[in-house]
Amino acid sequence: MSPLPEVKALLFDVFGTVVDWRGSVIRELELLGKLHDGDWNEFATTWRRGYLENTRRIAQGGTGSLNVDTMHREILENILETPQWKAFGDKLTTPARNNLNLVWHRLDGWPDSTPGLYALKKEVVIATLSNGNVRLLIDMAKHADLPWDTVFSSELFGSFKPDPKVYLGGIKHLSLEPHNCAMVAAHVYDLQAAATVGMRTVYIPRAGEEFPGVNEVKTKAEGGDVDLVVKSFTELADLLGQ
Amino acid sequence: MSPLPEVKALLFDVFGTVVDWRGSVIRELELLGKLHDGDWNEFATTWRRGYLENTRRIAQGGTGSLNVDTMHREILENILETPQWKAFGDKLTTPARNNLNLVWHRLDGWPDSTPGLYALKKEVVIATLSNGNVRLLIDMAKHADLPWDTVFSSELFGSFKPDPKVYLGGIKHLSLEPHNCAMVAAHVYDLQAAATVGMRTVYIPRAGEEFPGVNEVKTKAEGGDVDLVVKSFTELADLLGQ
Structure with a gap:
C-alpha cells in the first residue's frame, strides 16, 4: 500500500529538487x-x-x-x-x-527526474510549486522534458515560498484539501512551511542542496519532521503505485 | 513561411474548441x-x-x-x-x-486535438486560456491526452473571459508582448476580446459551436475579423512549422 494513500497531487520545488x-x-x-x-x-x-x-x-x-x-x-x-x-x-x-x-x-534535470515524473504522472497530479516565474518553468520543462500537469509559480499568488499563501494558492486551484497534497523538496525549510498549512511532505536529498546547519532529515516515524524520505522520483513513483 | 511568424505562444479556448x-x-x-x-x-x-x-x-x-x-x-x-x-x-x-x-x-477531444497539440508543442508554447477551473482542465488533459505546457484558467485571474484581464493575465505570465500570443477559439466573441488587448487570433470552426447570428468567420485578408482560419490543429501545426 502507498505510504501516502490520501495524496492526490504532488507539488514540486524545482531549483535543486528537480533540476541541477x-x-x-x-x-x-x-x-x-x-x-x-x-x-x-x-x-x-x-x-x-x-x-x-x-x-x-x-x-x-x-x-x-x-x-x-x-x-x-x-x-x-x-x-x-x-x-x-x-x-x-x-x-x-x-x-x-x-x-x-x-x-x-535551460537547467538540466537530475537523472531520475524525467523518468520519475512520467511514472508519477500516471498515479497523481504533478505540478510545480516554485519561486521561478511561469515562463521560466515552461521553458525549463521543454528543455529538460518535465511532463507537468500544470505549472504553479509563486508569481501567480503574489509572494514567494515560504510564504504560506503560495502553498495555499496551489492547493486551492487543485480543488483539494491540504492533506490531499504533498510538497516534494530537497530543502527542509520548504517542507516545514508546507506542513504548516497541512500538506504532506516528501524529502529528497540532492547533492549540495541542503542549507548549512540542517542535519540528516528523518521521517516522523524516525523522530524527524517529514512524512517520507526518498532517494529518487522513480522510487517515489514505485511507492505511490503500490 | 509561417503566417504568424511573431507568435511564440498559443492560448486555447477549451470547451468546444479542443473538446466536444x-x-x-x-x-x-x-x-x-x-x-x-x-x-x-x-x-x-x-x-x-x-x-x-x-x-x-x-x-x-x-x-x-x-x-x-x-x-x-x-x-x-x-x-x-x-x-x-x-x-x-x-x-x-x-x-x-x-x-x-x-x-x-471527462470531455473527449476532437479527433485532431491530441495529434495537433503534440505537433504544435514542438513549435511554440501551448496553454489553455479557459473559463474552466484549473483542476477541471488538468483532469480533462489527463483524460483526453492534451499535452499543455501549462494550464491557465480565468480562475487564476479573478474573472471570466471575455473580461480583458483574463487575456492580459495569460500574456503577462508568459513574459510576452500581446502580439507574440495568439488566441485559438471556435467562438468569434472570444477572438474579438483577445484582439482588443493586441493578441493575434486563430479561428477554428467546430460543429454546433458558433453562436446564433454569427456568419462565416473570415480572415482580415478576406475582409473579416481574424488573422487565420484553420480546419484543424494539425493544419495549424503544419502552417506554423513552415
Missing part, C-alpha cells in the same frame, strides 16, 4: 571560459545566494520584483560590477548578458 | 438512460447555457463563484428542480449527482 541548477549554470559559464578564467562555482553560488536573499525578503513582506527573470538580471548586473568579476563583465555584451540570464530556463 | 463537450455530455447522460428517457441534447444544451449566462454576467462585474465546478453543480441542481427534469432528478442520488457534475472533467 549548480551543474547546469557552471557548464554554461565554463563555455564562456574563453573570455575569462574564474571560479565558476563561486559565481553560480553568489548568483543563487542573491536570489535566495531576495525571495526570502519578499516572502516576509518586503518589496521587489515577483518575476525571477527580472530579479536574476538585477543580481547578475550587481555581481558583474564587483571588483572580482568586473573584468569578466567588461567582456560581456548586452546580448551575452541577456543570454546568460536565461541559463536559468 | 456536447457529444461527451450526451454520451454520459445516455448511460443514465436506464433511469430516465429524456432529450439529452436539450439537457446538455440547457446546462451549458446556464454556464454561459453565469460566466458572462461575472465577466461584466457580477457576483458568483469563479469555480466552474461549483457553478456547474448549482445549475445542475436548478435543472433537476424544473418540471421537465424533476422525475429524472428524483432518481439521482447525491453520489450520482456528484459524479454527473464531473462529466465536464
Whole structure:
C-alpha cells in the first residue's frame, strides 16, 4: 500500500529538487571560459545566494520584483560590477548578458527526474510549486522534458515560498484539501512551511542542496519532521503505485 | 513561411474548441438512460447555457463563484428542480449527482486535438486560456491526452473571459508582448476580446459551436475579423512549422 494513500497531487520545488541548477549554470559559464578564467562555482553560488536573499525578503513582506527573470538580471548586473568579476563583465555584451540570464530556463534535470515524473504522472497530479516565474518553468520543462500537469509559480499568488499563501494558492486551484497534497523538496525549510498549512511532505536529498546547519532529515516515524524520505522520483513513483 | 511568424505562444479556448463537450455530455447522460428517457441534447444544451449566462454576467462585474465546478453543480441542481427534469432528478442520488457534475472533467477531444497539440508543442508554447477551473482542465488533459505546457484558467485571474484581464493575465505570465500570443477559439466573441488587448487570433470552426447570428468567420485578408482560419490543429501545426 502507498505510504501516502490520501495524496492526490504532488507539488514540486524545482531549483535543486528537480533540476541541477549548480551543474547546469557552471557548464554554461565554463563555455564562456574563453573570455575569462574564474571560479565558476563561486559565481553560480553568489548568483543563487542573491536570489535566495531576495525571495526570502519578499516572502516576509518586503518589496521587489515577483518575476525571477527580472530579479536574476538585477543580481547578475550587481555581481558583474564587483571588483572580482568586473573584468569578466567588461567582456560581456548586452546580448551575452541577456543570454546568460536565461541559463536559468535551460537547467538540466537530475537523472531520475524525467523518468520519475512520467511514472508519477500516471498515479497523481504533478505540478510545480516554485519561486521561478511561469515562463521560466515552461521553458525549463521543454528543455529538460518535465511532463507537468500544470505549472504553479509563486508569481501567480503574489509572494514567494515560504510564504504560506503560495502553498495555499496551489492547493486551492487543485480543488483539494491540504492533506490531499504533498510538497516534494530537497530543502527542509520548504517542507516545514508546507506542513504548516497541512500538506504532506516528501524529502529528497540532492547533492549540495541542503542549507548549512540542517542535519540528516528523518521521517516522523524516525523522530524527524517529514512524512517520507526518498532517494529518487522513480522510487517515489514505485511507492505511490503500490 | 509561417503566417504568424511573431507568435511564440498559443492560448486555447477549451470547451468546444479542443473538446466536444456536447457529444461527451450526451454520451454520459445516455448511460443514465436506464433511469430516465429524456432529450439529452436539450439537457446538455440547457446546462451549458446556464454556464454561459453565469460566466458572462461575472465577466461584466457580477457576483458568483469563479469555480466552474461549483457553478456547474448549482445549475445542475436548478435543472433537476424544473418540471421537465424533476422525475429524472428524483432518481439521482447525491453520489450520482456528484459524479454527473464531473462529466465536464471527462470531455473527449476532437479527433485532431491530441495529434495537433503534440505537433504544435514542438513549435511554440501551448496553454489553455479557459473559463474552466484549473483542476477541471488538468483532469480533462489527463483524460483526453492534451499535452499543455501549462494550464491557465480565468480562475487564476479573478474573472471570466471575455473580461480583458483574463487575456492580459495569460500574456503577462508568459513574459510576452500581446502580439507574440495568439488566441485559438471556435467562438468569434472570444477572438474579438483577445484582439482588443493586441493578441493575434486563430479561428477554428467546430460543429454546433458558433453562436446564433454569427456568419462565416473570415480572415482580415478576406475582409473579416481574424488573422487565420484553420480546419484543424494539425493544419495549424503544419502552417506554423513552415
